[in-house]
Amino acid sequence: MRWRLIRSPALSGAWNMAIDEAMLLAHAAGLTPPTFRLYSWSPPAVSLGLLQPADVVNEPVCRQLGIDLVRRPSGGGAVLHQHEVTYAVVADGRLCPDGSSVLATYRWLARGLMEGLKLLGIDATLPESLWETKTPSRSLSFCFVRLTGADLEVGGRNWAAPLKPDAAFSCSNTAVSRCDWRTKYLPAYSVRFTLTLLPVWNSLQDAVSLPTNSQRRW
Amino acid sequence: MRGFERALKVQFHEGELTEAELQAARLLMEGKYGTREWLLERKVAPNLREELNALFPASDNR
Numbered sequence: 001m002r003w004r005l006i007r008s009p010a011l012s013g014a015w016n017m018a019i020d021e022a023m024l025l026a027h028a029a030g031l032t033p034p035t036f037r038l039y040s041w042s043p044p045a046v047s048l049g050l051l052q053p054a055d056v057v058n059e060p061v062c063r064q065l066g067i068d069l070v071r072r073p074s075g076g077g078a079v080l081h082q083h084e085v086t087y088a089v090v091a092d093g094r095l096c097p098d099g100s101s102v103l104a105t106y107r108w109l110a111r112g113l114m115e116g117l118k119l120l121g122i123d124a125t126l127p128e129s130l131w132e133t134k135t136p137s138r139s140l141s142f143c144f145v146r147l148t149g150a151d152l153e154v155g156g157r158n159w160a161a162p163l164k165p166d167a168a169f170s171c172s173n174t175a176v177s178r179c180d181w182r183t184k185y186l187p188a189y190s191v192r193f194t195l196t197l198l199p200v201w202n203s204l205q206d207a208v209s210l211p212t213n214s215q216r217r218w
Numbered sequence: 219m220r221g222f223e224r225a226l227k228v229q230f231h232e233g234e235l236t237e238a239e240l241q242a243a244r245l246l247m248e249g250k251y252g253t254r255e256w257l258l259e260r261k262v263a264p265n266l267r268e269e270l271n272a273l274f275p276a277s278d279n280r
Contacts (some may be wrong), residue, residue, distance in 0.1 A: 004233035014251040022242035029274035054258050116221025
């Protein structure tokens with residue numbers, strides 16, 4: 001099956017969310033094929049989950065640091081988007097061979113990411129059980145401290161978590177799921193993880209050849 | 219990309235956003251994601267839904 005691949009340059013959080021939703025609406029209306037969009041964020045941004053209160057982040061400090069704030073159309077915890085490549089998938093949920101439930105779709109997409117990581121020499125795994133969750137009691141506001149049955153794990157760390165789709169996105173047999181591939185940038189172990197993964201991120205950039213802003217409109 | 223193509227059994231073909239998608243993104247930027255109302259209260263511009271429906275008549279589940 002042919003899928004459209006869109007490589008976007010770095011955009012603000014608000015533009016990235018707007019484009020993702022626009023892609024979904026177009027696909028649900030039958031105007032576009034299944035689409036895989038690669039993008040990054042500039043300036044860095046914290047994205048809040050759909051239902052999170054905005055005060056889980058300190059907005060004045062974010063502003064001081066040049067970090068944007070945006071609310072996603074999907075649920076989950078807050079994520080700092082920096083040094084990462086994000087992908088958005090818009091496709092008919094019936095394409096997923098294991099069923100079109102949210103978790104089955106996550107795991108299907110995660111398998112693609114797992115294969116890609118293998119090509120970079122990283123042995124990532126999916127939890128055995130679809131419903132396995134490992135949630136520490138602290139920092140629940142941050143998306144990546146939680147590990148669900150559809151998150152990839154490298155050395156016991158949740159490394160690439162599909163963001164939870166908004167229920168409104170599962171319309172007309174269309175499912176959207178987004179998965180962010182990013183360095184771990186959480187207060188407890190930010191520097192070490194960032195340094196550890198930086199070479200991988202550079203390889204990833206080379207691998208996907210993201211365009212510069214001057215090369216593409218989006 | 220090769221990982222996804224292999225695991226999902228799909229073939230990627232380079233493409234661009236359509237004009238309708240770009241227009242919808244602009245509407246969503248102005249009436250939703252670029253606003254304080256969406257960030258703080260999850261409120262969208264009152265006419266956004268109608269404008270999007272006009273762009274994508276078949277999609278009414280938003």
